[in-house]
Amino acid sequence: MQRILVIDDDYDLGQFVAEGAQAMGMECAATTSAGAFLDGLNPETTLIFLDLVMPEMDGIELLRVLSQKRCNAGIVLMSGADRRIIQTAEEWAEDLGLSIVGQLQKPFRLAELEVMLKRHLELGRRIVTEPAAHIFVGEADLRRAVERDEFVIHFQPQIEIKTGDVVGVEALVRWQHPDFGLVFPDDFIGMAERLGLIDDLGWIVMRRALADISRFSAKAGRNLSLAINFSSYSLQDARFPNELFALMAEYGIQPATIIIEVTETGLVQKLASSLDVFARLRMRGVQLSIDDFGTGYSMLKQLRLVPATELKIDRSFVQGMINDDHDRILVQKTIEIGHELGMRVVAEGVETNQQLAFLGSRKCEIAQGYFFSRPIPPDELMRWLGLDSTRREQEATAH
Incomplete structure (x- = not known):
C-alpha cells in the first residue's frame, strides 16, 4: 500500500x-x-x-x-x-x-x-x-563478476517521432549480483574504471548486444540501430576501432548500425586523447552520439572538434521543458544547433504525450523513455516489438 x-x-x-x-x-x-x-x-x-x-x-x-x-x-x-x-x-x-x-x-x-x-x-x-539500486559492492565481487560474466543487458527502444516506428535500441548493462539482484551501472562503473576492468566489461556488453541486434531487426522488419555507451577510458585506446571493426564483422553488422555514445562530461575530461579514435570510427561509418548534452561545460569546443552524428538531450531538460521556460528554450535551441550542424537529435526521458508532441513540433527526430517502454530484457523486447504502436503505448501507460 x-x-x-x-x-x-x-x-x-x-x-x-x-x-x-x-x-x-x-x-x-x-x-x-x-x-x-x-x-x-x-x-x-x-x-x-x-x-x-x-x-x-x-x-x-x-x-x-x-x-x-x-x-x-x-x-x-x-x-x-x-x-x-x-x-x-x-x-x-x-x-x-x-x-x-x-x-x-x-x-x-x-x-x-x-x-x-x-x-x-x-x-x-x-x-x-531491481532491489540493488544504490548499494555498495566490493572490489572482489566485481572482479569475480567480470570473470564469471554476471552481467545482463536490458534494451530501451528508440522511436522515430514523425512515424512512430521503432528505429533502434539503447543497450544498458546490469549486474546480476548473486546476493543483491540487479545492480545499476552507477554502482559499479566507477569502480570498474578504477580497477582497470572497464574495457573487459565494455566488450562483454558489446558482444552480447551485437548478438541480439540482428534478431531484434528481424522481428521489427527493419534494420535497427544499436546505441551503446563506452567509457571515455576505453575510447582513449588506439586499439578500440580495430577491435570494434573485427567484432562487427564477426556478427555481420554494418558500421552505420552502431552508435557509440559518450557522455559530454567524459568528452570534457578526455577529449584530446580520443580524437584519433573518433576519426577512425567515423571514417568507417560508425556513428557517434554526444550523450547527456547540456550537462557539461565545454559544449562549443566539443561540437567543433568531435565528428558526432547525434546529440542526445539529457532527460532532466526533457522532463522540465513543459512547465519551465528555461528548460524549454534549452531543448529547442539544442535541437536547432544539432540540425544546423547536420546531426540527428534524440530526446531521452520522455514520459508524457505532451512532451512527445512538443519535441515533434520542434522536429526532434528520435525519442526514448517510459512513455514507450522502460529498459527491458531481450526476450521481453522481442515480445514488445511484435505489438502494434497502440498496444505498446497502452502497456507503457499501464506500467
Missing part, C-alpha cells in the same frame, strides 16, 4: 493532491502544519508532497529535517516560486541524500499530478524488481 503525506499551507490544494492520490488507490493524508506533518511521518510513508513556501517552517527547513531523519520516502516538491528556485532546492535535496521524484509548479493540473504519482509507482516497482 502506498502511504502518502502532503504538507501545504493551502488547505484546498492539499485536499486536491490527496483526492487525486486516493483516486489511484493510494492512502493519503494532507496537513497544513509542519508539526502535524512531522508527527505523521513514519517508516511506512512512501511519498511526500512538500510545499517549499510556508509560513511556519518552509520546505527547505523541512528537507533538512527529513535528511536528518534519514527519510527514505520519495519527495515531490511543490511551489509557486520561480522554477529555478525549485530546481535549486531539488539539487540541494539530492545532495542531502533525499529521493526526489519530481517537482510541480503551482498551479498544476490533475494530469500533472498523475504523472508524478505514476512516476513514483514506477520507481517503486523498480526498487522491488
